[in-house]
Amino acid sequence: MKNRVLKVHPGDNVIVALDELKAGEEIAFDGGIVTLQQDISPKHKYNQADLKKGDEVMMYGVLVGKAAQDIPAGSWINTFNVKHAASPFQLGKRKTEWQKPDVTAFQGRSFQGFYRKDGSVGTANYWIVLPLVFCENKNLQLMKEALVDQLGYSKKAKYEHFAGDLIQKYKQGQSVEQILNSELQSVAIEKNDRIFANIDGVKFLTHDMGCGGTRQDAQALCGLLAGYIAHPNVAGATVLSLGCQNAQYSILQEELAKRNADKPIVFLEQQALGTEEKVVSEGIKQTLVGLIEANKTERQPAPLSKLVLGLECGGSDGFSGISANPTLGYVSDMLVTLGGSTVLSEFPELCGVEQELSDRCVEEETALKFINLMRSYAARAEQAGSGFDMNPSPGNIKDGLITDAIKSAGAAKKGGTSPVTDVLDYPEMVKKPGLNLLCTPGNDVESTTAMVGSGCNLVLFTTGLGTPTGNPIAPVIKVSSNRKLAEKMSDIIDINTGTIIEGEETIEEAGHKMLDYLIKVASGEETCKAVANQQDDFIPWKRGVSL
Template identity: 55%
Template sequence: MATILQVHPADDAIVALSDLAAGSAPSLNGRSWTLREKIPAKQKFAAHDFAVGDLVTMYGVTVGRATQPIAEGALIHTHNVVHATSAFSGKQRDYVWTPPDVSKWQGRSFQGFKRSVGPAGTANYWLVIPLVFCENRNLAFMREALTRSLGYGKTSSYERFAQRLVEMHRAGATKAQMDPALLEEEKSAAEARVFKNIDGVKFLEHGLGCGGTRQDAQALCRLLAGYIHSSNVAGATILSLGCQHAQVSLLESEMAALYPKLEKPLLIYEQQKCKSERDMMADAIRDTFVHLAAANEQTREPCPLSDLIMAVECGGSDGFSGISANPAIGHTADLLAALGGAPVLSEFPELCGVEQSLSDRCVTAALAEKFVGLMRAYEGAAQACGSGFDANPSPGNIRDGLITDGIKSAGAAKKGGTSPIVDVLDYAEPIRQRGGLTLYCTPGNDVESTTALAGGGCNMMLFTTGLGTPTGNPVCPTLKISTNSDLAKRMPDIIDFDTGPIITGEKSVEQMGEEMLELVIATASGEYTPKAVALGQDDFLPWKRGVSL
């Protein structure tokens, strides 16, 4: 196994693939360096002496600037480097793409749910949506009424553990006798669903809908319209109070503007127009049940791989993210694009420093200008609040090697592969184009981003993590990809796929990308259940269009 890596020939920040001792002399491509201090795995050391103000290069792009002299072989970290990137403008050159060989997948399909409009679904859910936070109590009542009665809920191992502690307490047990080992492993729920072809009823609880600006209400309704239209959704039940900013009419107007050919049931209940809460809830529960029974008549059938709208996302990233998991997902994205599908890359604060290369990949100058405009407006809003994209890396990111937003972004962009960029979309706009990459404006916040991607139309999600995060989505199956094998072994309850063999040299990026595509197809067909789905990790967090990095 190699101990160090130079990601790009132009790089002068060298990555440690394992812990390197001070005084050791790792070598690469006929050159060696004597290390002046310990270099932990995932961190970088200087390939040459840096003077104050010298730029640091990684992934072939500028990612930082030296704030003090750095000797060759010394650790590059926040004490001696700050974020810096290169200038960018619109499309500067033509882009020629050589697609990967996809002959082995030609003619393949997945078992999905065909819709009358748009791509097929990889799942079949029913939604219950409050238009305002005032209806969250009624949402909770519907969740309580429907989840277990329809066979979608189960008593968690934690609840059983707590019940056992109560029994022991009543029997006079001491704390020492209440052994944590009594916590059982989670058991798979028995197949007890009333509606076998409905994957679940999902409840989109949120804290918005009133009290903010009218633009906030419009953005929320546009996002909710996208969830209703999602190919993974069979229909929806809407709960409205009646006096809030996010009016039923506003939701209907967004639906008509963005999804005029919607052909699925939409059940709407407005509490201030009902005789009582009891009457409204009885109607809502009964009608939802009846429509669930009708939706259950649809079964999975063969659908083309071009119907896969695949989000690529990262969270809890580390110094290996841009070397293993992200490039592997990027290859999967390229394979899907070559098959006519739609990979989608988001998190604009984590594209800082690679704007020019992305602009040049846009199929038209107009798309490049839209991307540049969104990036500049976003960073301008952050700077107006006294922040900026440079504040994006979290303490966990920095601790594990992502010391500047430039380094984080250059690695994060690898998730988008190399295919032409066929569309650039703002938050909550519908994803329309296939056969290439779509750039989608979202925050770097994991859940705000995944929430938007599912609302834009993604029916599958690949999510890389180096530190571990349980993030999932209510309607979009989310596969968790680890950047290193240690994480996969420590957190097997949340990790679906391990790209650690890339770090050890056992497998190539291309091999892992191909294996990942097979997992995507199995998941889209309902043959594999992602860990986040099994755990009920239904994260839903709309972006209130303020500054979020």
């Protein structure tokens, strides 16, 4: 029988509703009986005992808030009676002992990947075209219109046919009501064969940076772009420059040197070449030549230790920290045990768990770096009149994540239990196997963009509310925290962990299935929804306050 309520950690004093609970119900749990004061929806919480104003609210075994008023036992915990609170943190003792998961089923497994000169292995093979400054976005668009369809990478959307059908109805004199009642029909579309069988696509990474702003912004942008060029999923790049902007090609070259990047790069400067026609035509020619060479690379067996896995969440709900995120944590622990690398980011969503994570850092120096990054980030947010406590979105709050500490404690579950081997500041690259912490905002796309720029060749992305976020060069695999979402938004969800909430699967069982799916995606045997939908989100982070 499915459990109706759950206490996440023995030290918690709030209980999570797994089912619809009604006011007046007597809930027998944990050796006692509580009468509910209000209806409690799934994902939301009630307090197990009376709370006085100022009392601590505990969940996931950590402080997540304080009572803003007296709260009788069995009350709905929400923003009107609980306010954000988190424990202070400082440099502590190293706590790096951990229980490694059983990875017998994956020992000796491999994936089919693309080997690069630096020894890294890609899960895909892309050519990228990127601008050093937003002034070149139009030229990128012209190249995209010229190349993508001709090379066989265009996804002729059924919506084009739908729009054409509606326009035809208008021309025929049909009424507005008839047009509004028209239904989208599935259309069989002939797809061009790819010209280059071993190239997964040509991706165009437009952005609004490169000039204006600060010199630090330009440096960080060049570091991020260098990370994409050096990325194991990238065969080579075409770089367009206006010429006079802050983000100079020389800075990009410095950042590429830091990453030991040895990739073919086509560099075109408009102010040197002259006309738009010269820039675009030269870009098309040289990109095509680059593709001819890149197509010679084929997939070969690679050990799972070559996987670098990003751990992301977005549109989280009250079940994310119970089903989807702990499953990612288990997969992270398995991959670390197998010698791979994983990356946990979104520093505003680690508020309240800083002590645990800093204590898990293998080196004291690394722990200090993490502490300093967290404190400086929090200080910048406060100086801007904001704070980490303002991170939860209206959607988060509506679905049970009422304080940043509750959201953070659940989000941190994606990092599993393994020691932290390195702490990276944006846009540094992953250099060590094991669990890495990367300083990024909580913004889904900025964080995912950053993790891929740091070298993640796969991303696991949990969601409870649904988000289509993807990335131009790395598969972003969507994991639903609940079955309702998986069924409602089946076009973007790859894996459903709502089975854990329903008692059908354990976290370990779901984790084994997830890692098996990851290997298939990494090998090109399966295509995740974000890739199939061509969800190519790319937003560089300006180092201002972004929660």
